[in-house]
Amino acid sequence: MHIDVFPTAGGADQEALAGKTVLIIDVLRATSTITTALANGAAAVLSVLTIDAAREAAACLPPGTFLLGGERKALKIPGFDLDNSPRQYTREAVAGKTIVMTTTNGTVAIKKALPAAKLLIASFLNARAVAREAWQRGTDIYLLCAGTRNRFSLDDAACAGMLVNYLQEMEPQARLGDLAFTLRQLYLSHQEDLPHLISHASHYQRLVDLGLEADIAYCLQQDIYHVVPWLDKEQNLIVL
Numbered sequence: 001m002h003i004d005v006f007p008t009a010g011g012a013d014q015e016a017l018a019g020k021t022v023l024i025i026d027v028l029r030a031t032s033t034i035t036t037a038l039a040n041g042a043a044a045v046l047s048v049l050t051i052d053a054a055r056e057a058a059a060c061l062p063p064g065t066f067l068l069g070g071e072r073k074a075l076k077i078p079g080f081d082l083d084n085s086p087r088q089y090t091r092e093a094v095a096g097k098t099i100v101m102t103t104t105n106g107t108v109a110i111k112k113a114l115p116a117a118k119l120l121i122a123s124f125l126n127a128r129a130v131a132r133e134a135w136q137r138g139t140d141i142y143l144l145c146a147g148t149r150n151r152f153s154l155d156d157a158a159c160a161g162m163l164v165n166y167l168q169e170m171e172p173q174a175r176l177g178d179l180a181f182t183l184r185q186l187y188l189s190h191q192e193d194l195p196h197l198i199s200h201a202s203h204y205q206r207l208v209d210l211g212l213e214a215d216i217a218y219c220l221q222q223d224i225y226h227v228v229p230w231l232d233k234e235q236n237l238i239v240l
């Protein structure tokens, strides 16, 4: 088994992803939010690239069955029901609903990984469950960090390092690519205080400036959910 990491959505090689198990990581905040929505009983998440595409998709769904969610510049999109704060995606808000979602980086990464044989949604919140599912599939694994506007993002990288570490515990003979090896070392060096490491991420600071420290604390919780969101390509929906 070969395990490697792409550090940004823009840098991902779609030919390399084809036929592999691909884990999408956008800790702050898209994959944390998708994981939370499905853990809290949302029927599905429909990930789209643009605000117009979200509105068009919603127009095809029966009234009362969906919520529009996501962000631009980390803020709620005018006319949408929810922003991209995972803490808004409570059971009361989302149970039974399809979430039509567009975000700046996370939904771009999901789109980029469509050639994958299996696309899984990963975050600190569900890392061990996702690693186990990926390992059980037995194929090569790519971790695709969303990054922030096509730049390396420390929050995603730290989570990738944790996932690589879990995977190597499960498959000690796994061959790690250079970045997988490096991010595992990063994780192992900082595992006792990941919030401090991640506080150096530029997007961390952006969220702090917006008063969203509670979102950050929420997203950095480890393994509180055991759900493994995956993309059902036939329906084009992320489901459990």
Ligand code: 3SL
Pocket: 026, 028, 029, 030, 031, 071, 073, 074, 075, 084, 103, 104, 105, 106, 107, 146
């Ligand atoms: O870029 C994204 O997909 C978002 O998760 C970023 S934000 O934290 O909601 O601003």
Ligand code: MG
Pocket: 026, 027, 028, 029, 030, 105, 146, 147, 148, 153, 203
């Ligand atoms: Mg991010």
